[in-house]
Amino acid sequence: GAFQQRLADQFGIKPGAEMLAAIKEAKQRDIPLKVIDRDIGITLKRVYRAVPWWQRTGIFSGLIASAISREKIEEEDIERLKEGDMLESTFSEFAENSKNLYGPLIDERDRYMADQIYQIQKQDHPKHLLVIIGAGHLKGIESYLKELDANQPSLEEVNKDLQELSKTPVKSWLWKIIPWAIVGIILLGFGLGFSRSSELGWELVRDWVLINGGLAALGALLATAHPVTTISAFLAAPLTSLNPTIGAGMVTGGVELMMRRPQVEDFSALRKDTAHWQGWWKNRVSKVLLVFFFCTLGSAIGTYVAGFKIIDKLF
Template sequence: MSESLNQTAPVPAVEAGPRRVVERGERRFVLLGTAHVSRASAEEVRAEIETGDYDQVAIELCDARHAALTRSRELADMDLFAVIKNGQAGMIAANLALGAYQQRLADQFGIEPGAEMRAAIAAAEAGQTPLTLIDRNIGLTLKRVYRGIPWWQRATVLAGLATSLVSSDKISEEDIEQLKEGDMLEATFNEFAQQSAHMHAALIDERDQYMAAKLLSAAETPGSTLVVVGAGHLKGLAGYLEAGMDDPAGRIAALDTVRPGARWVKWIPWVVVAVIIIGFALGFSRNIGLGWQMVVEWVVINGGLAALGALIALGHPLTVVTAFIAAPITSLNPTIGAGMVTAAAELWLRKPRVGDFSTLKSDVTTVRGWWRNRVSRTLLVFLFSTIGSAIGTYVAGFRIFGQLVGS
């Protein structure tokens, strides 16, 4: 399990992908199930499109995943600070981690990530056949997964996902068999999806509905559509197509909606800040020495843990100092996070080079690569210093409360 992924193994031979044919109104849908670890799937997709029997090709990709496959320059054009400022750092990191999982498969089996989808795109363009992206945005899917599980399970899922995606272990035979029959996202979250009905629903069933609704929206026009999807979606997608939908557009809109978090959660940081400020005031009113002791402990605990996070991310020494100074201040203003300040410092001190963007996808396939690449390391500085500051806020807050009660 711990052997290097640099040694490639022969690609397992697989039979032609399964298929289902569904007719709705004037439109005929040919659903072709593909295997994620087979060159044969890519070849079969290409050959099927080249028959000229289809006036439309639909593939299991969203705009973001399509861009990742076809527009590699987008990473180089990414405004990293804008990404962090807009609160998208976590999502970018998650997408990179999922891409790293796919790249590990490529390294182990000598295949190209998304080979069957690339083949579909290329063949459709060559034959001037209209191409339709039918999958839901990966960001929305991950958000619905995150929102749908209890809050106490989220940390476990995120930690387990991060560990499994950057692990240097080879993909097991059991995982490979699932990838032949299943879905890349489901396989990535497999351990947790088996324990959570909502997670499985968001990853598979909801996307089956979404893709069916996208296809049914154009079912009134006569013709034939080749639908290229992972084999794990074949049964569910065919079922929804056969059953039909009264309002496909409405179903799409509903599945594109992310349930908002509980309103009271948004007030927690402000309540914590109010409690801490009141604690400082009470401390100084009782004893000047006690008040200054609280302030010192606040700075040391909050700043120290944020600095530790930046240090773990191997941030620049001045970034670590910035984290120590900024965290105690930003923690008293929930609108500005310590991670945003430390990330800005890291970007100023170690501006990512063109090469960092060009090698980003390959670098994040290893633990060392996350820390070596300046782009991914900046994301780690943001995430770890944010986590450190958050922990420091609550630890220091409880410490202040305890001193008030005990004095």
């Protein structure tokens, strides 16, 4: 979205203009219209599950960097990328170097859209079928359509494939246990501290509150959150870190939302504001996201720092 907005600012291109034109024309001509791409939420969840945990930080950092980048995009670069050979080589390189990311982000969607097109052809028997897609999906969809035409699967088989591609991968049991194990270790540390002396026990509790709450509050300050939000970050983080079902970011994001309610103009300007890093702090909608992110990060770091400090004092 931010990258598209930078293109719009530079070249006067409205993001998604071709899709909007197709929708408008279809409605004017009373032509049946269908969205064939997979839901973005499902795609992002499948990407998250497919990418190893140690690579997720790098990908997220790259997304943030691209969102706030001020780099100018040259018109010649865009024209060169639109050429078939250049586009094909770029996607081939992407597929080779980032297989875990390419699969759910590109290849699965190509297969999903090909299934949708095949299904429409078999069910509705349209005389003509116009499909509006991104250029990067053309080759993949074409390949899957040829495969479908050659094999002629039943609609039941195609529906089964669509359902398979729409599933959200189940979270590993190990990742469900780890947060509770960390909480158990922290609480055990408190218990050991108080069993030795009340003074040591309260010292461990103090360290936990100051470190965890302090780093969460620092996150709120980095996001230039409302003072009440910053205070709530300090108070909530030490408690939410002992309950894996709720995070400090959820609490502080909610408080920020109440203290600085987004206006209609914030939603209208969201795409434009997030094209530049200053806009993220200016727009009330994106600021809530920043508060959520920085407070969550601060509390997470605080949990490990305070946890190691507690263990160090006990042993």
